[in-house]
Amino acid sequence: MERSSDAARTREGREHRSSFDRFVEQAELRVSQAPFFFLCAGIVVVWLISLPWWTDLKAWQVAIHTIASVFTLLLVVLLENAGRRANEASQEKLNVIAEALAALLASPALDDPALRTAADRLREAVGLEERH
Template sequence: MSMHSGFTRIAKWASRFTGRPLCFALAAGLILVWLISGPLFGFSDTWQLVINTGTTIITFLMVFLIQNTQNRDTEAMQIKLDELIRASRDAHNALLDLEELDEAALDRYRNRYQALAKTARDGGESDEIEDRRASAGPDL
C-alpha cells in the first residue's frame, strides 16, 4: 500500500468520523471535563496550556483533512460535470476540463456566459442552441 492510498483511507475515515454527532459530543465532553477540572488545578497556566495546545493541534490536522476531502469531492464533481457535457449533444465540449485553464481564459468564458445570460434575461436569444431549436421546429 502506498503512502498516498494510506493517507486517503485515513483521511476518509477521519472525515466521516469527525462529521458525526458522536464526535461533536466527545469534543464537547472533553471541553466540559477540562472546565470542571479547572478548580482542581487552580486554573493554572498549565491547565490553560493543555486545552490551547490540544485545540491547536487538532485544528492544524483538521485543516489538512478538510482540504483533502474538499479536493476529492471537487474532483469527483468535475468528472461528473465533464461527463454530462460530453454526453449532451448540444453542449460545448470546449467546456470540458475548464478548471485547468488559466484565469484569463476563465474570464473570457465567464464574460461570454454572463453576456448570454443577460441577453436571455432581456428577452433576446440565449445562445446558438436556441437558434438551432427555433429553426428546427418544435420537436427539439
Template sequence: MSHQHKPHMPSDVTSQVGFFDRFAQSASKFFSKPWFFAFCVLLVLLWAPSILVISEVDTWQLIINTTTTIVTFLMVALLQNTQTRSDEAVQDKLNAIAEILAAMAEESGSEDVKAAVKEAKAAIGLEDKESA
C-alpha cells in the first residue's frame, strides 16, 4: 500500500487531473448554464401533453419518472466529485496560509502573532504538527 503525499504548499500541487475529474468538471459547467435549465423545462413541457398520445397514465408517468431518476442519479455523482475536489482545494489553500503564518510567527517571535496563528489554525481545522 503506497502512502500518497498530501500537498502542503501551492507549489506542491500538480495541475494533472484524471479523466473522470476533467469529465465531471466539464459536465458541471455544461449543466450549470441557464440554457440547459431552459432545455429541461422544454422537455417537461413537451412531455406533459404527450398524455394525449400515450393513453396509459402509468406509462406516461413512468417515462418522466425514469428519465428524471436516471439523470438525477448521474448528475449527483458528477457534481459530488466536483464539489469534493473544490472543498479539498479550499482546505489545502487554507492549510498553506496557516503554515505560512506559522512560519512568520516563529520568525517574528511575537506572542500576539503566535496567538493569532493558533486561533487561525483552530478556525480552519489545521492541527498542530507533532515535533519528533
C-alpha cells in the first residue's frame, strides 16, 4: 500500500484546515501586496498631516508609535506562523526527495517497482506534472 506524504495530504485537504490557518494564509497574501503598503503609507501621511490638531507633540509621536507597535506585533505573529508552515512543507518535500534518491541509489535497475513508487511519491509531494 502506497503511503501519501504529509505535503501531498496537506495540498489535497485544504478544506480541512482550521479557520485560523485560512486567515493566516489570506493575511499573508494581503500584506505582501502593494495595496497594504500604500495603506501603511497613507496612515503615516494622515499622522503627519494631523500634527496641527495635537496640543502635545509627545502625544502625537506616541500615537504613531503605538499604532505601529500593535500592527507590527500582529503581523510578526501571523507571518511567523505562515513561515513555519511553509518551512514544514519544504522540509516534507526535501524528505521525500531524499527518500526517492536513496531508493534510486539502492535500486538494481531502472525498472525497479520500488524506484517507480518512490518517483511517484516524489511527483505527488512536489506537485510535478506529467510532461511526457
